[in-house]
Amino acid sequence: MDKQQTYDYLANHKINYETTEHEAVFNMDELGRVGVPYPGRDAKNLFVRDDKKQNYYMVTVKGAKRVDLKQFKKDHGTRHLSFASADDLQDKLHLFPGAVTPLGLLSDETKKIQLFLDEDFEKDGGIIGVHPCDNTATIWLQTADLIKLIEEHGNSVTVIKV
Numbered sequence: 001m002d003k004q005q006t007y008d009y010l011a012n013h014k015i016n017y018e019t020t021e022h023e024a025v026f027n028m029d030e031l032g033r034v035g036v037p038y039p040g041r042d043a044k045n046l047f048v049r050d051d052k053k054q055n056y057y058m059v060t061v062k063g064a065k066r067v068d069l070k071q072f073k074k075d076h077g078t079r080h081l082s083f084a085s086a087d088d089l090q091d092k093l094h095l096f097p098g099a100v101t102p103l104g105l106l107s108d109e110t111k112k113i114q115l116f117l118d119e120d121f122e123k124d125g126g127i128i129g130v131h132p133c134d135n136t137a138t139i140w141l142q143t144a145d146l147i148k149l150i151e152e153h154g155n156s157v158t159v160i161k162v
Contacts, residue, residue: 001094006103006132010141013149017141024135026098028063031138038140040064042129043121045100047089050079056092057081060102060130061118061162075160076116094133101131102146111154117147118162 001009010017022034028044036042046059046067055078059067069081089095092113093104102115121128121143128146129138147157 001103001107001133003132003134003137006106006134006139009106010139010149015141015145015149017139017145019132020129020138020140022136022138024098026135031063036129036138038127038129041121041127041140042138043102043118045102045130047084047093047095047100048081049084049088050081052079053088055079056084056088056113057116058100058102058105058113059116060121060128062120065118065162067162072116076158099131099133099135101133102150103130103133105150105155106153107133108153108155113155115150115155115157116160117143117157119159120162122159 020036025031025034031042042063043060044063048059049056061067073081086097092108094107095104105113105115126143127140128143129140132139150157
């Protein structure tokens with residue numbers, strides 16, 4: 001899905017959201033310079049794979065947090081993890097680096113990519129900021145709505161402590 005298709009998808013599923021249009025950003029530092037209406041509610045998204053390229057995961061955490069992939073492996077019983085390539089990202093989710101978003105899972109035809117979502121997004125009003133499959137905007141929606149959309153699509157969502 002592209003940005004407009006994402007907006008249309010959300011509207012068709014009656015999901016309330018706000019949009020912040022901004023210059024293209026490719027990392028959390030750049031997003032921090034843009035100025036967003038919900039500081040600290042923006043998501044950092046890691047697209048990772050196991051060492052056999054059999055299992056892919058999206059790990060979504062609050063922007064200031066770091067993810068230790070070795071600890072993640074231990075906590076969730078995965079094989080050794082590393083970042084997926086730009087080619088994997090394009091092939092599996094039709095996204096490009098800098099535009100990684102849980103909403104990209106709606107393009108996962110296999111429905112096998114698992115989302116691991118930071119439990120902190122469920123607190124303090126439950127707002128999460130994610131890209132709409134394009135890094136020139138951030139949409140703000142309820143975490144519960146994001147989880148519902150992804151699970152209805154057929155991908156699993158696991159809320160985790162990071």
